[in-house]
Amino acid sequence: MADTSNAAAFVEFERVQKSYDGETLVVKDLNLSMPKGEFLTMLGPSGSGKTTCLMMLAGFETATHGEIKLDGKPINNIPPHKRGIGMVFQNYALFPHMTVAENLAFPLEVRKLSKSEREAKVKRALDMVQMGEFGGRRPAQLSGGQQQRIALARALVFEPELVLMDEPLGALDKQLREHMQFEITNLAHDLGITTVYVTHDQTEALTMSDRVAVFDDGRIQQLAPPDTLYEEPENSFVAQFIGENNTLEGRIEEVQGELCTVKLDSGDIIDARPVNIAGPGTKTRVSIRPERVEFMPERLSPDAHLLDAVVEEFIYMGDTFRTRLRVAGRNDFVMKYRNAPDQRRLKKGEEIRIGWLPEDCRALDA
């Protein structure tokens, strides 16, 4: 967990709870602190409370308990239009009866800027998203990607210090999405704005963010930079949710500092790193990434515990080979390895032995 009493925090959630019906909590005890200029992504399955958090920050929902602070000042009782937070909506929410330029001028108009100032800022914002030519068009005359850019420009045109984005790329096709991910991160870093980005797409979260907050069941499961999140998940939800993952269930046999042995339900013994376990004898789920599994005997250390495996399926994916194996009584174990000259292509039904470095195999909560 991040340090909630961070003095330099720009956005802070302190023990925030939210309930809609008075019976269940949608957000349970949320603590979060963001420094200025950070790009933070809230990632989670639908219903995990991430959008509710965003809406509370924007002011469209009120926190049932706890305090939200912006730049050190509590904002719970400030109406949304006085918070000065830019927001990009999932469906862009461009006003269909106004032209692009009018859409962009809207936040400046309500701030009572003079006409010349407005025009200059609108032009700058349009140029910023390379849409300078489109000021006279209606939103309906633009493609999805163009609308996305306009929505972004509108959220930035009044120069907010904090921008919220609610799954802004959800409606775009894959290629455009990847391109826009790149543009949004660049823009956010260039302008030095603090960004809270909500998505359920983990690739998006990993590629764009400084830090990712993984939400589940109304709580932040882990808040960490992308690489930490992927390589060092703190619990089995995060391990499952981020990237592809093999899970084996068993009990802790023995713990020796940074190493432990786990007896799987099938009776096999494997090595793992104890991360989130109660102690010997307790149940655990071990998590291992498909690309960290080895089967070439020369790459396996001789004293490691190995498992017998049978190739169920071999899929050629170009840059990688993906192999589904039957291991320890389950047949959904996946091993991925690079398409390199020294690698072998396995055949269906082939019997091999697999193993891994103990530090790549994390024993987590059951």
Add this chain to the structure above:
Amino acid sequence: MEQMQAADGTPLKRSLKRALRRQKLRALALVAPLLIFVLITFVIPIGNMLFRSVENQIVENTLPETISALKDWDAQGGELPSDDMFTLLYIDLWLAQEQKLHTRLGSRLNYEVSGVSSVFRKTGRRVGRFDTDIYTEQFTELDPAWEDPTTWVALFEDDAAADALQLTARTWDRWSDYLVSEDEDPAAEDIQDFLFTALHFDLSRAEGLTEGPPILQSAAEVAGSFKTVNLKEAFADADNDWADLELWQTLKLYSPTYTPGYFLNSIDMQKSLDGIEMQPANEQIYITLFGRTLWMSLVIMGCCILLGYPIAWLLANLPARKANLLLILVLLPFWTSLLVRTSAWKVMLQQQGVINDVLVWIGLVSNGDRLVMINNQFGTIVAMTHILLPFMILPMYSVMQTIPPSYLRAAKSLGATNWTAFWRVYFPQSVPGIGAGSILVFILAIGYYITPEIVGGTQGVFISNRIAYHISSSLNWGLAAALGTILLVIVLMLYWAYDKIVGIDNVKLG
């Protein structure tokens, strides 16, 4: 450019047409029942109405001889038509009263000049007793064969005779046509006085009739010296108005087959010898009534917008369960008879009614001067606003439903206050719903009948009540049709203007 060809060598266009024909036929078959229904129940009646509003054949059909002779009469000359005209009128009227058509003509002309109806009724009763039997006597004295209808039948099978005796031939044709239509045999019916009158009319003008059957030739020789009847006096005797220029002028004025008269009446004007002029001030009602109908429809539409908008907004923004309940409440009036709803307003609004009782009870109004809220414009506006409100709410609701709440949120996040967000962002997008509802309510209101009839009194009635009066009470269908046509044109013009100003594409029903 070379013509594209299908695989079998036929031109592609023809191939495509053949392939599509089946689909088109099927589509046509599917819409045919509705199309026929609409044609029969909508297009034809409207066409009929448009036709009736200008149609005026009754005058010419009932008095064909008189009308054709009237063409040469100078209506402004200050002189009554000649004696001949009265002879023709006698023949026409005799036939008309035999067929009971004269009263209808009387009613028709009575719309233009009051009193004509009784003139025709009175004259119709007397026309059979005019002294024209002296012609019958004189002809039969000359040759008893004249009394025999077969003589007449034979006479007019001869073209030469028919040529020589034009009026008589035409009259005989009308007479025998009438008899045939009544399933009688012209060769078996007694020859009536008016036929001898026509015969005398023709023969006394025919000079030196040398051809034709002998019976005719011998009659022609002496007819000039027959005793005659002064029909002008006979008519004047039957009703003094026949000696009056005005009746003849009216006849001439309304003799054409098609007349703008009904339309002129609809806008408080009338035809006169000097052209078109306004009706006398005490008979002008229609322009006022049209104006009132339009004005009150506008007020009702405005009330519906003001009352309906917040409800439609609630409907569109409440959670589904509550919205459904509210929608049922909105639709509830639809499940109650229109008559019951209107009558309920009568109970509510009358001077001894619920609202007045309550006002008196809480002391806002003293018992002596209870408010008059019914049988006036106020009553009509209240009751019709209530009845038409769902027609405003539903289109507004369906449009508002399509406006995502994220627009308002976006506006607020951009710094707009609640009011600015509503006025600049939400309201413009809900305008198509207001437009659709307004057109619907206005067009319904402008033609409304039952409610103004029940709660409108004299000051709150609409033009449609007047139309209904002319349809069912005064039986002046031509005027009713003209009023209806004007109403239709007004609606179409408003629709057109709306399309020009707002654009009909902007009207959405959902």
